[in-house]
Amino acid sequence: MSERIAIVASRSGLHARPAAIFTEAAQDTGVQVTVARTGDPREDAMDAASILSLMALGAAQGEELVLRAEGAGADQALDALVQVLETDHDAA
């Protein structure tokens, strides 16, 4: 199991367009990735490929999230997704 910590950079948090961009990126990796707030129980982690789950998570700008995945390609997928999370998609 690999893990990464990332801080939400988008001004509006993980809502709307930033959430859509992240979901698409998660689907593109082809790897099962979960996302949760750091400190939340592991079994409460959400499916990163679900825009509705991400919206329900409602992470705000500056919040720390933990991404988890396992198996082949896990590290590569997580690195790519950290980058997406740490980009401010609301900056015009």
Add this chain to the structure above:
Amino acid sequence: MLEASSTFPSNGSADAPRRTPYMGVGVVPGRVLAPVRQMTAAVQEPPFPGGSPAQGTLESQSQRIKDAAKAVQADLRSRAATASGEAKNILSATALMATDPMLVTSAIKLLSSPDGARTPERAVWEAGSGVAEMLSGLGGYMAERVSDILDVRARIVCELRGEPAPGIPYSEQPFILVAEDLAPADTATLDPRKVLALVTASGGPQSHTAILARALGLPAVVAAPGVQEIPDGQPVYVDGAVGIVNSSPGEEQQRAAESWAASASSLKAFSGSGRTADGFSVPLLANVGSAADAALAAVACAEGVGLLRTEFCFLNRDTEPTIADQVEAYGGVFEAFPGRKVVVRTLDAGADKPLPFLSNLDEPNPALGVRGYRAHAGFPGVLERQLQAIATAAASHTAEVWVMAPMISTAEEAAEFASLCLGLGLATPGVMVEVPSAALTASSVLGEVDFASIGTNDLTQYAMAADRQLGSLAALNDPWQPAVLQLVRLTVEGAAAAGAADGKPKSVGVCGEAAADPALAVVLVGLGITTLSMSARALGPVSAVLSSVTVAQARELAAVALRAPTAAAARSAVRSALPLLSELGL
């Protein structure tokens, strides 16, 4: 007792009632002849338990749900590819929701739920409700996405049933769109290259449909009962000036549509100087809601901005924008009008535009609640920061910046607002006159400020006690109502008295949609209104009609309108004295 289904009239049956021509309320002038496309009706809830025994294995039913979700996603993606701006973002995000594991997995689970097997349609319906409930429980921005998930749900159910998707139909050929009413969400997907005119059975002159039609310059008729019985593909003639929809057009209508098409382009042009026939200047200004709008208004030769709606930099946000963000946003508008007047309306949150940081969402009657300037007492600081941002932006541009507060009801409120503005270096404070009390006490209210701008949409709604969103009250919600014209007159008279007492004239403009009605614009000028502010698209038609009358004639027509016992009588008396209107198809 009859079965419910037999009580629905079958669409297009030979003996269906034909009430042609259908009469409605014209909201945007224009004469168009084209085939009709009906907005697809809302999806009916699939019954539980399913009407017929479930077909196929659990596995094949799960697959049907997945396939339908994918088909809906593909359709939304292809529409996103041809859309732009905000519409593209909405469509892309909605496309992702269609195949979302949360929605699809919970639908599949419901197929074999222990409390009863669902059909795939019913399962998707309930799963969508569950997600919608979850989103609305989160409140704020999430709750606004409820309509998106319900739209996706409806699309998947239609796909499963093999029915056309709900919403605005897709057609290669341009058409006249007919609907019960349009929701704000529909407007994101309306393609003005395909839709030539809008006709709705309900909705009033201030409905979302009407506002959209004015913004896009689409001829439109609202509140025309019966139009939903017109079959798809039927050519109809729409006259958006008089509010007629004719489903058996003849040669006369054909010619009228052709001549409108020929003259419409010349009517669009505005010289940049609003004047009566005898050269009396009536500056024609634009209503704008963003820097992009302002740039378009400048291209359309507007003489300034009579109403800058500042909500654009506050909407879709959970928190208040910073002062720096606001300075940038307002500066973008000021930049488009160097040396010209720009009237900024401070934040008008509440009622139909709630903001999470500035609205009390559980008011039983939000139109009469804490909205506009009234929010200042409960949320101190927001208005000061906005005024500070306006002053900062004004300092680095040459635009002549005036500021006004919405929903002012008393002279005390006007005085408070003026002292806030002056304290922050904004030299020209004013008020919106939307509440009848402000019109009735205009001499005291205007004694505290430099100008007033009459918001006829709200003034009409409050004077007539008629919700502006309700199509069934469209006849009351008419700015030609004698009571509304009297309130305009009283505001002008009060301003004159206040101006005489202060030794400086107080200007009274109109920035409601009444100013965009060329006939009513003439009446307003006759009543003593000094500036008119409207959608940039109305500048051409209003200036054309205004330049055909002298001030004396405008005053005479104002007197005619004031004497009329009803709105309809006022409108028809004034229109018949302005033959240019029907010549131009206005």
